[in-house]
Amino acid sequence: MSEAVEYDVVVLGGGPAGENVVDRTRAAGLSTALVEAELIGGECSYWACIPSKALLRPALARADARRVPALRDAVSGPLDAAAALAHRDYWTGHWKDDGQVDWLASIGAHVYRGHGRLYGTRKVAVTSPEGEHHVLSARHAVVVATGSRARLPDLPGLTGARPWTGREATSAQHVPGRLTVVGGSVVAVEMATAWQALGSAVTVLARGSGLLPRMESFAGELVADGLREAGTVVRTGTTVEAVVRDGSTGPVTVVLAGGETIESDELLFATGRTPRTEDIGLETVGLTPGDWLPVDDGCRVPGHDWLYAVGDVNHRALMTHQGKYQARIAGAAIAARAAGVPVLETDRWGAHTATADTEALPQVVFTDPEVASVGLTLAAAEEAGRRVRAVDYDLGRVSGAGLYADGYRGHARLVVDLDRETVLGATFVGPGAGELLHAATIAVAGEVPLSRLWHAVPAFPTVSEVWLRLLETYRG
Structure with missing residues (x-):
């Protein structure tokens, strides 16, 4: 292991939340290192918000146009699926992060590619893809912004069936003839909307009594009506008990409670998220690997005055705009403490206390x-x-x-x-x-x-x- 390189702040995770912490701490004049194992920009830029909305936009624009009498006949044909996928690819930068890396360089941030782990108090160890090892030491703060990943249930045959998660659903390069979506979440209904419009025969299987269970019940009812009118089969109160795939490229079959089967070409599970904390060294600072990280309203982990957690990983609000909001809160608090100023004395806008992710959390579901x-x-x-x-x-x-x-x-x-x-x-x-x-x-x-x-x-x-x-x- 090489000798530690010292920075004022080390950020573990380069998604939107991590990037925004870097932006705030660099603006305050603090030297900052960012550690990322995948693409700078994270889930939102490449496998969630951006590609999903690029896929959904033609579906929703066509639906709107069909409700305007002078346009209805002009948009009666199918969508150009190839053009839609190409547009999605453009907005993801073809899954290259050169632009994000250039921006970080322009503000004077240091980027370390590789897997980062906490290495005791105020330290992060990084292993690069080439096997090089670095230790980064933080004078003031380490910020964990490693996000979350799709959670798959423990079902017989599921692993071997190679199901889609949100990542595969937003990055697929072909339109499946038949798509089964398991779940009633935002990801489930948005991807059902997108792929049905692009030409898939879609079936949605929700375990609960309705879709979007955390929202007002009429929201799920109206979305279900819209999906059905577009041609999607929506079934609620349905439990999947097993999954079978025919060979490496054959159709996939879900087995429902009672023995009924449904066959499709691809299968999407949208059944929740789990934190990316299982291998980031939490045990070295007395925390439990695999857990969500609890934080106070300043996004600081209790009992660790140097450790912050922003974005999905703290489980307060699993949405990009809320992670960026938390990053602004944490960045302001870190900068104030680094300057030796009590945060409450400089908190003119409430800039060091997160409340919007619990009291005024906004969300849009891009369905029809x-x-x-x-x-x-x-x-x-x-x-x-x-x-x-x-x-x-x-x-x-x-x-x-x-x-x-x-x-x-x-x-x-x-x-x-x-x-x-x-x-x-x-x-x-x-x-x-x-x-x-x-x-x-x-x-x-x-x-x-x-x-x-x-x-x-x-x-x-x-x-x-x-x-x-x-x-x-x-x-x-």
């Missing part, structure tokens, strides 16, 4: 219809003991919605705290509903009283006029 949500669902608010009321409105009754799409169907809900008359949560389902989300996020994060929201006048004729209708419904 889209789902946009922030804050608490009605059930979660009631479980938390809050005195609340759900305010619902049919999005299709808003003038702007009817102009946006012929036969627009959707639903909106606000969850109102009756004691404070503020919005605790909001969910919008409908074509283009994602564009309604940031206003709701501001209302929730800012705890804006409904009496003030009444004076935030929505432009006519836009879909955002639903805010006026929801407030009118609340007032009665």
Whole structure:
């Protein structure tokens, strides 16, 4: 092992969260090293957010166009699958990270390629692909940003069946004739939407009673309706008990409870995530390999004043924008402490305390219809003991919605705290509903009283006029 190289900060993991920590610590003048075993940019850039949205965009644009009378006949044919895959490849940089590496060099960060492991207090050991070994020492902080990976259930035959996870679903170079999707999660419904539109015969098998179980129930119901209308088979309350693959390239069969079988050309399991912490040296600092890393609201691991964890790995909110938010929080806190300034004395914007990943978490599901949500669902608010009321409105009754799409169907809900008359949560389902989300996020994060929201006048004729209708419904 070589002699330790010292930096102010060492970041373990080069996905969006890790990159944003580097950006903040370098901006504060702290020397920073980034360790990454795969591609700089991480899961989001190459196997999740970016490629999935590139695949989904033509599907959703065509669906919108088909709801406009003057365009309906012009988009009656199939999508150009080859063009869609090529567009996806462009947005992933053809799975090369040269641009990300150049950016890191431009801000003065040092990149170490290879597998990084904690090596005791304030140290990280790196083994390069060529077998070289380096030890990096951090004066102020080590930040773990190693993310998560797909979790596969322990089912007979599954490993040998070579199932898709989200990675294979977003990077596949061919359109499978038949695709079975196991799960009712965001990944499951988005990939079902994309591949059905590109030409696959898709079957979705969800174990629970509905899709998108962590969101308002009407969201999953409307998404299931949309998938079925597009030609996807959606089955809920269905349990897979075994998987069989015919040879190395043959069809794959899932065996359901009761013995029924379903055959397809590819099989996607979208059944959860697990942290990438099993081999990063947690045991050298008294933590358990394979566990999620608990953190305080400053993203610091309790009991270790030098160790931070941001992004999926801390299990607070497994979404790219939240990992980047946490990175900004951690980077600001590290910079303040490195300067010897108590963080609370400089925390003018609350910049050292993460709250948005627990109280005002925004999310968009890019299906047809889209789902946009922030804050608490009605059930979660009631479980938390809050005195609340759900305010619902049919999005299709808003003038702007009817102009946006012929036969627009959707639903909106606000969850109102009756004691404070503020919005605790909001969910919008409908074509283009994602564009309604940031206003709701501001209302929730800012705890804006409904009496003030009444004076935030929505432009006519836009879909955002639903805010006026929801407030009118609340007032009665």
